[in-house]
Amino acid sequence: MKKKVIAYNRVEKPVLEALQKKYDTRFFKNIDTKNDSDFLDHLSETEGIIGLELVVDHDLLKRAPHLKIVSNVSVGYNNLDIEQLSKRNILATNTPDVLTDTVADTVFSLLIAAARRIPELDQFVKNGDWITEAIEPEHFGVDVHHKTLGIIGMGRIGQAIAQRAHFGFDMDILYHSRTRKPDVEKKFDATYFGLDELLRTSDFICLITPLTPETTGLIGKREFQLMKNSAIFINGSRGKTIVEQDLIDALKSSELAAAGLDVFEKEPVDSDNPLLGMKNVVTTPHIGSSTHETELKMSELAAENLEAGLNGKRPPNLINPTVWTEK
Known part of the structure; x- marks a missing residue:
């Protein structure tokens, strides 16, 4: 049988x-x-x-x-x-x-898309706005190269993101994890920071930790307030590693410039979720590993x-x- x-x-x-x-x-x-x-x-x-x-x-x-x-x-x-x-x-x-490299590709694509406002400007072209309206400074994005990237969670995927950032975009790498990783520091010229210091210092912040009791709600109101107003936040971990309403509030109050999200507190995400109506938020439907x-x-x-x-x-x-x- x-x-x-x-x-x-x-x-x-x-x-x-x-x-x-x-x-x-x-x-x-x-x-x-x-x-x-x-x-x-x-x-x-x-x-x-x-x-x-x-x-x-x-x-x-x-x-x-x-x-x-x-x-x-x-x-x-x-x-x-x-x-x-x-x-x-x-x-x-x-x-x-x-799936390490594929997820790292997804996370970094969210970072670039949010920085250069790709989805927003894609719609600008497709809606016909470019025909009647020239690109003005209010449409400009921000550079990725030579900026500071803070990675929260330096496992396999975190290291693959660091590789893309350091060697591809000449970014300064900061990281926070449960333990220091001297090999990572040497390979990517990365610097270990405490979480608060990383949040205050980074231009881009990538969250890529597993969901555990310790990481549930790891990033909330206090943490978003520590970030630069110009910072861009990327979540490629799990939706519940952040307090989603606190992210919404931070974006609404301009405490945070933009976000790129592959994961949400509730999946599939509700159609009335405020994040879906924000031009400065890039969203994907949990596609981190989704290539054939x-x-x-x-x-x-x-x-x-x-x-x-x-x-x-x-x-x-x-x-x-x-x-x-x-x-």
């Missing part, structure tokens, strides 16, 4: 088809996981879960007595209750590394993690290694 697997929300087609050949794999997308009878029936016998954004908590785990592994198609895993998974000796995995090449690589790595766990082998990207024992 084939092992049962649940695929949820996002597994690239070639990978999903390969899993369906090997396992009794059912794909579900954006369902009510607490009440969908097909999902719950399959969950009661499933040994593996692969996918994106499925909340795996105590309630779900009570309904999955045979579960061996949960494989996130994401580098983030705030949807997983690691404590509950570990208590049940269930393996949890993610997909780091393969990278999404396929992430699905392939997630499937590799899944199959290892299903077959008694150590997955290559194990989040909770304390549950692993050699078979």
